[in-house]
Amino acid sequence: MNNAHLSDLALLSLVTARRTHPHLDRCAFCREQYEALLDLEHFEQALPHESPSIHEGHEPLRLAAQSEEDVVDDGPLLRRTWYLDSGNVLLRVFEEDERLVGYLICAPERLARLRLHVAELHRTYVPDKRGRFVIGDCATAIEPMHVTLEELSQD
Numbered sequence: 001m002n003n004a005h006l007s008d009l010a011l012l013s014l015v016t017a018r019r020t021h022p023h024l025d026r027c028a029f030c031r032e033q034y035e036a037l038l039d040l041e042h043f044e045q046a047l048p049h050e051s052p053s054i055h056e057g058h059e060p061l062r063l064a065a066q067s068e069e070d071v072v073d074d075g076p077l078l079r080r081t082w083y084l085d086s087g088n089v090l091l092r093v094f095e096e097d098e099r100l101v102g103y104l105i106c107a108p109e110r111l112a113r114l115r116l117h118v119a120e121l122h123r124t125y126v127p128d129k130r131g132r133f134v135i136g137d138c139a140t141a142i143e144p145m146h147v148t149l150e151e152l153s154q155d
Contacts, residue, residue, distance in 0.1 A: 006030045028105045029087030084149045100135040119146040
């Protein structure tokens with residue numbers, strides 16, 4: 001397995017040309033960087049410019065200061081990210097509905113074979129077909145948390 005990552009220049013070229021690469025299917029780290037560049041490009045296009053006709057169809061973002069009462073964030077809160085297996089597997093932990101939820105991101109054919117061991121919690125987690133698993137209450141300490149990956153053999 002080739003563990004080399006795509007260079008920043010290669011990722012920028014792919015995003016600019018709106019192309020993909022087979023490596024992005026195998027490497028969670030590079031796929032995350034690629035998607036972040038796409039998100040950044042969409043964000044920049046949505047910013048207000050001097051000429052409103054430059055980006056027609058994009059509603060400008062509201063950049064005015066808001067009070068805390070105005071800011072309502074019902075979405076999940078990212079707590080931690082791990083890059084496992086030389087960046088080929090990505091684990092993200094979010095706070096969702098008063099609990100910690102993990103999402104394992106990797107090549108789809110590997111997902112069903114992966115198990116996560118968390119030493120501090122003395123637990124092994126098996127992600128569902130979307131890579132999701134519940135860790136526990138959001139008060140669960142995840143710093144530091146030592147995560148190891150086990151890959152079951154193919155049968």
